[in-house]
Each structure stands twice: as structure tokens, then as C-alpha cells.
Amino acid sequence: MGALDPALESIAATIVDAAILVHRELGPGLLESAYEACLVHELTRRGLSVERQKCLPVTFRGVQIDAGYRLDILVEGCVILELKAVDELTKVHYAQMLTYLKLSSNRLGFLINFNVVPLKNGIRRMVN
Helix, strand or coil, rough: CCCCCCCHHHHHHHHHHHHHHHHHHHCCCCHHHHHHHHHHHHHHHHHCEEEEEEEEEEEECEEEECCCCCCEECCCCCCCEEEECCCCHHHHHHHHHHHHHHHHHHEEEEEECCEEEEEEEEEEEEEE
């Protein structure tokens, strides 16, 4: 697959830094939606283009179908953030992110569980 573009790596570093800041300010125990709103605010404040609850259609036999999939956050049109506030990430969470990467043709995603201390233990970088 090869290394990721340096610009993409820079976006990734900004995302991780912003997520840690949000977690440091809010701590664990809130709803996923609160972390999502605050992370969107922080990423936007840092100058990144952010789309919240972005529709992700499924292509079936050449037809795009809205099957109800939504990306929590899409940063700069190329990095998917899937946020969680759960006791622990499961195989289903990882499969969900891999499916989102495949359906979107994006290479980089972060699965972030805000319900852990420290947050670095809840960040999973996934490359397709």
C-alpha cells in the first residue's frame, strides 16, 4: 500500500491532537454526540474542512443507494472519524471502519473511543 502522503499525515496529527484536547477538557462519560460536536468545533477552529454526519451511499450493481450509513466526521474530504463512547471497542467497531474506508475509497480513518483514560488508549488508526 505504501506510505501516506505527508499532507495526509499532517491532517492526521492535527486530528489526534484535537481529539486529545477535547477529551482533556471534557473527560470520559459523555454521549458520543457531545464529543462529536466539540471535535467538529475544534477541527474547524484549526482551519480544517469538516463534514458532520456525511451520507455514505452503497453502490450496488452500479446504482448508488442511500442505505442509511453516515460517517460521524469526514475531515478534508479524506479522513474518516468514527467516534464511540463505549466501555471497549469490539470487532464490530473495527469492521464498521474498514467498511466505511472501502465504501468511500478513502485510505485513512480513526476509530476514537472517548470513554477511556487516557485517550491515547482509545485511538485506533486504520489504513486501507
